[in-house]
Amino acid sequence: MNGIDATRQKIIDAAKRRFAHYGYGKTTMADVAADCDMSPGNLYRYFAGKLDIAEEIARAAAMRTVDELSEILIKSDRTAAERLHDFLFYDLRETFHTLEQDPKLVEMAQIITTERPHFHDEGLEREREILARIIEFGVLSGEFRVGDPEYAAEMIQAATLKFSYPQLFSRLALDRLERELEGVYQLLTAGLRAGVAAVPVPQSLVEA
Amino acid sequence: MNGIDATRQKIIDAAKRRFAHYGYGKTTMADVAADCDMSPGNLYRYFAGKLDIAEEIARAAAMRTVDELSEILIKSDRTAAERLHDFLFYDLRETFHTLEQDPKLVEMAQIITTERPHFHDEGLEREREILARIIEFGVLSGEFRVGDPEYAAEMIQAATLKFSYPQLFSRLALDRLERELEGVYQLLTAGLRAGVAAVPVPQSLVEA
DNA sequence: CGATTGAATGATCTGTTTTTTATTCATTGG
DNA sequence: CCAATGAATAAAAAACAGATCATTCAATCG
Numbered sequence: 001m002n003g004i005d006a007t008r009q010k011i012i013d014a015a016k017r018r019f020a021h022y023g024y025g026k027t028t029m030a031d032v033a034a035d036c037d038m039s040p041g042n043l044y045r046y047f048a049g050k051l052d053i054a055e056e057i058a059r060a061a062a063m064r065t066v067d068e069l070s071e072i073l074i075k076s077d078r079t080a081a082e083r084l085h086d087f088l089f090y091d092l093r094e095t096f097h098t099l100e101q102d103p104k105l106v107e108m109a110q111i112i113t114t115e116r117p118h119f120h121d122e123g124l125e126r127e128r129e130i131l132a133r134i135i136e137f138g139v140l141s142g143e144f145r146v147g148d149p150e151y152a153a154e155m156i157q158a159a160t161l162k163f164s165y166p167q168l169f170s171r172l173a174l175d176r177l178e179r180e181l182e183g184v185y186q187l188l189t190a191g192l193r194a195g196v197a198a199v200p201v202p203q204s205l206v207e208a
Numbered sequence: 209m210n211g212i213d214a215t216r217q218k219i220i221d222a223a224k225r226r227f228a229h230y231g232y233g234k235t236t237m238a239d240v241a242a243d244c245d246m247s248p249g250n251l252y253r254y255f256a257g258k259l260d261i262a263e264e265i266a267r268a269a270a271m272r273t274v275d276e277l278s279e280i281l282i283k284s285d286r287t288a289a290e291r292l293h294d295f296l297f298y299d300l301r302e303t304f305h306t307l308e309q310d311p312k313l314v315e316m317a318q319i320i321t322t323e324r325p326h327f328h329d330e331g332l333e334r335e336r337e338i339l340a341r342i343i344e345f346g347v348l349s350g351e352f353r354v355g356d357p358e359y360a361a362e363m364i365q366a367a368t369l370k371f372s373y374p375q376l377f378s379r380l381a382l383d384r385l386e387r388e389l390e391g392v393y394q395l396l397t398a399g400l401r402a403g404v405a406a407v408p409v410p411q412s413l414v415e416a
Numbered sequence: 417c418g419a420t421t422g423a424a425t426g427a428t429c430t431g432t433t434t435t436t437t438a439t440t441c442a443t444t445g446g
Numbered sequence: 447c448c449a450a451t452g453a454a455t456a457a458a459a460a461a462c463a464g465a466t467c468a469t470t471c472a473a474t475c476g
Contacts, residue, residue: 160367
């Protein structure tokens with residue numbers, strides 16, 4: 001029915017407030033239930049458990065991010081390289097600011113990543129899909145020369161890991177991270193343009 | 209004097225055995241002192257504290273790694289790209305195997321990195337220096353086209369972070385990490401060959 | 417007098433008890 | 447019946463006491 005979804009949303013909203021304000025750990029199911037004018041036990045008619053509420057909140061946020069990243073695909077008058085730039089910097093800034101302004105969310109993100117590794121993988125996969133399309137676009141436009149966009153997307157994700165979870169992998173400030181990402185981006189796009197053929201190891205070119 | 213250095217080394221050796229066998233946390237200063245036939249208090253004539261002994265051990269290991277990486281520079285008949293390949297894979301495999309076979313060292317590495325961030329940075333800097341020389345070699349040989357080898361080295365480090373602390377940043381097995389590193393390497397070398405000029409953003413090439 | 421000791425100290429860790437909390441489910445109310 | 451409750455339970459977290467440990471330093475030793 002629809003009452004179900006409405007109630008689920010009410011629970012999600014209450015939990016989101018609590019999580020953001022007091023943190024995941026300090027928020028009790030009783031708190032959330034009270035905010036929704038219901039008993040703790042009744043929450044379990046709508047969610048399998050506390051972590052599932054958090055996961056739902058994270059999923060919604062991830063979807064929003066993916067939607068915004070997807071818009072990069074439909075803009076016009078932008079080269080593939082520019083789209084890749086948009087993608088990487090949007091991701092860095094978005095994550096950085098979100099976690100910067102609300103440190104409680106770091107806790108939640110970490111718990112979900114630890115307890116539900118699969119959830120996290122799915123998020124990466126969705127983003128990789130968009131990356132692959134950007135690269136595919138670059139291949140079609142003749143800008144990039146890569147045989148397998150999916151594979152190239154995977155490599156770009158690996159190479160930009162440091163910028164996906166800024167405050168997790170470094171203690172650098174945003175401006176320094178941006179400077180580094182700019183450099184990595186330059187290197188990667190130069191590589192995509194030059195092309196990574198099926199040839200695995202190009203033996204020798206010149207020697208000293 | 210020399211007795212000082214000899215005693216320091218005796219302490220380091222005893223501590224290394226204890227740390228590797230029982231872990232940093234479970235090893236007490238009293239244990240180490242007993243192994244050296246001295247009182248706990250006397251250790252402080254040779255080291256400022258427990259963590260400083262660990263740091264010294266880590267420093268020696270880091271030096272050894274840097275020495276081995278430096279050998280890549282003096283080999284002959286290898287292109288810069290091949291040297292870069294050697295560097296990246298040596299680092300990945302070395303770190304992976306060290307931490308794989310002795311989980312106790314992971315604890316020590318993590319404590320040092322947390323408590324002495326600067327120490328860790330210095331290690332990165334030493335490795336970056338070698339990377340810069342490899343790139344410089346590539347520039348001189350005409351293989352790479354980059355203006356600032358130091359900067360390029362920094363970017364390569366950023367892009368290969370995931371492979372520097374394998375079991376810290378991913379739960380992937382070594383063969384999958386190697387496969388990914390191979391791909392990232394291909395992309396990066398393609399970029400180095402094509403060159404990352406001072407031109408920041410090459411506006412438009414073709415469109416779909 | 418420099419080198420070393422070992423007892424003193426305060427911080428940290430460990431194991432235990434108590435309390436809080438997530439989750440279940442038999443019961444109740446509409 | 448369906449929705450909701452709230453007492454019961456087991457798991458996790460907090461609180462606490464006791465022990466251990468890193469570190470210091472006044473007193474000894476050579």
